[in-house]
Amino acid sequence: MLEIDGITAGYGPATVLRALSLRAAPGQITCLMGRNGAGKTTTMKAIMGLLPVTAGTITLDGAPLSGLPAHEVPRRGVGYIPQGRRLFGELTVAQNLTVGLMTRKSGPDTREEVLELFPRLRERLAQRADTLSGGEQQMLATARALCLRPRLLLLDEPTEGLQPSMIEAIRQVILRMRDSGAIVLLVEQRIDAVLAMADHVHVIENGRNLEDLDAAALAADPSRLRAHLGV
Amino acid sequence: MDFGPYLMLAMLEGAVMAAVLALTASGLSLVFGVMRVVNVAHGEFYMLGAVVAWFVAQHVGGGPAIGFVAALILAPLLVGGLAALADMTILKRIDYDPERTIVATIGLLYVIQQVALMTYGPNAQPVEPPFNQRIALPWLEWGDGGLAIYFPWGLSTTSYKLFVIIAAVAVILAVWLLMSRSKAGLIMRATQLDGEMATAFGIPVERVYAAVFGIGAGLAALAGVLIVPIQQAHYLMGGDALLLSFIVVIIGGLGSLPGTIVAAVLIGMSDGIISVFFSPTLAKIIATLLVALVLVFRPQGLFGARAR
Ligand SMILES: Nc1ncnc2c1ncn2[C@@H]1O[C@H](COP(=O)(O)OP(=O)(O)OP(=O)(O)O)[C@@H](O)[C@H]1O
Ligand SMILES: [Mg+2]
Numbered sequence: 001m002l003e004i005d006g007i008t009a010g011y012g013p014a015t016v017l018r019a020l021s022l023r024a025a026p027g028q029i030t031c032l033m034g035r036n037g038a039g040k041t042t043t044m045k046a047i048m049g050l051l052p053v054t055a056g057t058i059t060l061d062g063a064p065l066s067g068l069p070a071h072e073v074p075r076r077g078v079g080y081i082p083q084g085r086r087l088f089g090e091l092t093v094a095q096n097l098t099v100g101l102m103t104r105k106s107g108p109d110t111r112e113e114v115l116e117l118f119p120r121l122r123e124r125l126a127q128r129a130d131t132l133s134g135g136e137q138q139m140l141a142t143a144r145a146l147c148l149r150p151r152l153l154l155l156d157e158p159t160e161g162l163q164p165s166m167i168e169a170i171r172q173v174i175l176r177m178r179d180s181g182a183i184v185l186l187v188e189q190r191i192d193a194v195l196a197m198a199d200h201v202h203v204i205e206n207g208r209n210l211e212d213l214d215a216a217a218l219a220a221d222p223s224r225l226r227a228h229l230g231v
Numbered sequence: 232m233d234f235g236p237y238l239m240l241a242m243l244e245g246a247v248m249a250a251v252l253a254l255t256a257s258g259l260s261l262v263f264g265v266m267r268v269v270n271v272a273h274g275e276f277y278m279l280g281a282v283v284a285w286f287v288a289q290h291v292g293g294g295p296a297i298g299f300v301a302a303l304i305l306a307p308l309l310v311g312g313l314a315a316l317a318d319m320t321i322l323k324r325i326d327y328d329p330e331r332t333i334v335a336t337i338g339l340l341y342v343i344q345q346v347a348l349m350t351y352g353p354n355a356q357p358v359e360p361p362f363n364q365r366i367a368l369p370w371l372e373w374g375d376g377g378l379a380i381y382f383p384w385g386l387s388t389t390s391y392k393l394f395v396i397i398a399a400v401a402v403i404l405a406v407w408l409l410m411s412r413s414k415a416g417l418i419m420r421a422t423q424l425d426g427e428m429a430t431a432f433g434i435p436v437e438r439v440y441a442a443v444f445g446i447g448a449g450l451a452a453l454a455g456v457l458i459v460p461i462q463q464a465h466y467l468m469g470g471d472a473l474l475l476s477f478i479v480v481i482i483g484g485l486g487s488l489p490g491t492i493v494a495a496v497l498i499g500m501s502d503g504i505i506s507v508f509f510s511p512t513l514a515k516i517i518a519t520l521l522v523a524l525v526l527v528f529r530p531q532g533l534f535g536a537r538a539r
Contacts, residue, residue, distance in 0.1 A: 048431050074433045082431070088424045091417070099421050102414065103433035148432070 001025055002047075002152055002183050007056030007066070009046040016042045017207040019056070024152075028199035029174065029184045033229060039207040040187045041083050044154050047185075048080055049073040060152055060183075074103050079150030083157050083187070085141040089130030093121055096129050096140055100147030114143045117173060135166040142173055152183040159190070171197065191229065195222055203228045236370045236386040238504070243368075245503020247392050247461065250399035251454045253495035255472050256479040257403060257488060258450030261410075264486030265423040265443045268327055271336040274473030275343040276314060276448035280306045280455025281358075281464035282351050288358045295359040299460070302358070306456045307449035314448030315441040322444070323437055340469070347466040360391040360460035395457045402453060406446075407488060419443060423486075451476075475502075478518050482525050484535020493533065 002024040010016040016039045024030035032040050045051045047058055049070035058066040065073055074080065079100075088096050101111055115122045118139045124132065129140060138158060145153065155174065159167045174197065178184050188194050194201060195218055203210040203225070210228060218225065259273045284302035291298040317339060325331040366389065367382045410416040422429045422439045430436050451472070455464075462468070479498050483490030498518050505514035525532060 050427055050430060069435070070430045071433050071435045074431055080431045082428065086425055086428045088421050088428065090424055091420060095417055095420075098414075098417060099429075099432050099434075102418075144432070 001061060002030075002185065003057075003059045004043075004047070005057045005059075007046060007053050007058060009042065009051045009053045011042075011051065015054075015207070017046060019209075020204065020207060021056075021209060022202045022212075024183050024185045024200070026151075026183050027178060027181045029178050029186055029197050031194045031198040031201045032185060032187045032204065033189070033194065033201055033225070034204040034210070035229060038204050040204065041156055042207070043204070044080065044082070044156050044185075044187065047073070047152075047154060048078065074148060077104065077148065077151035079145035079148050079153045081141050081145045081153070081155045081158055083160070085137045087129040087132075087137055087140055087144070090128060092126050092128055093132070093140055094125040096144050097121075097147055100144035103148040106147055106149055110147060110149060114146045117146070117176075118143050118169075135162055138162060138166065138170065142170065146173075146177075150177075150182060152185065153177050154185050156187045157189060158186070159188070159193070167193075191222070191225055194225070195219075201225065233370075233383070236368075236383045237507070239368065239370070240386055240388075241504045241507035242500060243388050243392065243503075244507060245500035247395050247499075248503050249496045249499025250396045251458050252475055252479055252499045253403055253492050254399050254454035254457070255451045256476040256483075256491050256495050257406060258447035258454075259476045260480050260483070260486055260488060260491040261406070261450070262444055262447035263480065264488075265419050266327060266440050267423075268322065268329055268332040269336070270444070270447065271333055271473070272317075272339040272343060273336075273447070273451055273476060274469030274471075275340050275347075276310050276451040276469075277455040277472040278347065278464070278466060278469035279310045279313070279343060280452025281459045281462075281468060282347055282455075282466070283309055283452070284456040284459045285351070285356050285358050285464045296361040299358070299361040299456075302456050303453070307452045310452035311445035311449030315445035318441045318444040319437075322440070327440065344466060344469070351464075351466055353466065355463040355465040357463045358459040360389075362390050362394075363460075364390040366390060366393070391460055395461070398457060399454075402450070403488075403492060406450070410488065475518070478522050480532075481522050482532060484532025487532065487534040490532055490534025 004020060004022045006019045006021050008015060008018055020043065022032070032043060034040050042051065046053055047065065049065065049068055053066045057064060060076060060078070063076070065076065088099065097111060097114065120136060121139055121143055124136065129137065132140060142158065158170050162170070171193070174184060174186065198218065199215050201213045201218060203213070213225065255277050259270060262268065262270050283306040287302040287305050288295070288298035291301045321335050321339070322332055325335055365387050367387045369380045370383050370386060372379055372381060410419065418434055418439060422434055422436050426436050475498065479494040480491055482498065483494035502514040502518065505517060
């Protein structure tokens with residue numbers, strides 16, 4: 001269980017998240033929604049310890065994440081697929097995967113499993129990451145995060161700018177992670193995709209909680225979500 | 232002596248210079264490449280290497296060879312450790328901000344220089360080379376019976392100078408292998424490319440920075456140790472080393488190791504040759520002019536990547 005309890009965080013003097021709380025359970029897909037600039041990416045960075053959390057706590061399975069040195073957070077099993085992929089562009093596909101494998105000293109079996117999921121990456125192991133197509137880059141960003149066998153998987157708009165078949169491939173990975181009992185926290189803008197997958201939705205606005213909806217509430221009244229997002 | 236042998240002699244001197252310069256500059260280039268900061272105190276680490284070599288040679292008994300080997304190991308370790316400490320206590324505090332790092336390392340430069348003056352003193356002091364056989368070099372000449380080999384008077388080098396060249400090549404090769412083949416190199420390159428993402432994958436970026444700063448200073452110190460048996464140690468010797476390293480790193484392309492090596496050979500060799508045939512001042516003038524030309528026509532340097 002990921003529990004975020006009343007956190008305040010921001011960039012230097014600019015506070016972005018204000019008393020934000022959210023929970024994400026194992027074996028479920030929890031979606032984080034909100035308009036552009038609402039603070040979704042900022043929430044992800046706060047979980048990763050990349051921003052100072054000045055109030056509140058973040059815990060994973062009861063153990064505090066907030067307060068840890070940032071590089072310790074992924075070692076507790078948090079895999080991060082950032083918005084815009086953020087690959088190590090000058091490194092090869094294989095080297096990007098190695099960085100992911102080193103995080104928690106995963107073995108070659110993990111590497112095999114991940115490459116099993118993305119056979120296209122296997123054909124391109126020696127290729128520089130910044131020469132991959134957009135879809136392949138997203139595969140690599142996902143594969144890199146899976147390399148640390150995450151207990152908690154953070155995905156920040158993983159389908160941004162992808163064609164349908166690629167979106168489906170990413171969706172399959174997300175479902176697989178859910179079924180294996182991982183905690184999945186997903187930032188997603190496409191309402192239909194959210195309605196189809198989410199077990200729980202947190203809507204935020206201006207860095208504050210706006211509404212929490214579970215799957216039943218979503219199914220009963222999808223228009224609520226649309227109203228919050230202004231579509 | 233004819234022109235040919237004379238040129239060969241100048242080129243040998245230039246090669247020694249290039250070797251030492253390549254070592255010093257690759258340290259500066261490594262630090263800039265990974266940390267994106269300019270270390271103005273880099274030349275002082277070179278000077279410290281030479282001065283520590285003198286101290287070690289004074290205090291370790293058992294002949295010049297043992298003293299020199301001890302210096303070769305101790306000086307880079309001591310100086311690298313000192314630099315890592317400076318990184319953790321100073322550069323980390325100012326968040327590796329590029330401008331403030333320049334000012335901070337200028338301060339470091341003066342502190343190191345003054346401490347060296349107060350402890351080591353104002354005199355230049357020699358360190359005895361571990362070995363120093365004169366090696367006469369052959370030259371070819373058309374004689375009555377066709378091509379003949381002879382040994383012109385004055386055309387010689389020493390075994391120590393050859394050793395400096397070989398040692399520099401070996402160390403640079405090791406650095407290149409470390410960066411391109413090892414896990415440590417992968418960690419450094421990931422940190423260089425995207426520090427935030429490196430952190431998000433468990434890389435302790437601040438420790439990587441301290442290590443890189445230490446390795447960079449260690450390389451300069453190693454160059455300092457290698458040069459003392461030829462040039463003597465002096466507390467102001469860091470100035471020229473810094474200037475030439477900057478020239479090399481700018482011409483080669485900031486942060487590019489191959490570029491640094493090529494530029495060091497170019498500058499070292501031309502410095503050697505021009506100094507022998509004309510004057511050392513002219514050599515510096517030409518090198519500086521070359522920097523100006525590179526900055527105008529190819530600001531990213533010969534091997535540097537364009538700003539992304
Ligand atoms: N590095 C930064 N420095 C200062 N402010 C920032 C920084 N990054 C983001 N912000 C601000 O924080 C707020 C939240 O940004 P964030 O990236 O979290 O939004 P988001 O919900 O992910 O939006 P989007 O849907 O566009 O990705 C915005 O107002 C943004 O301008
Ligand atoms: Mg975002």
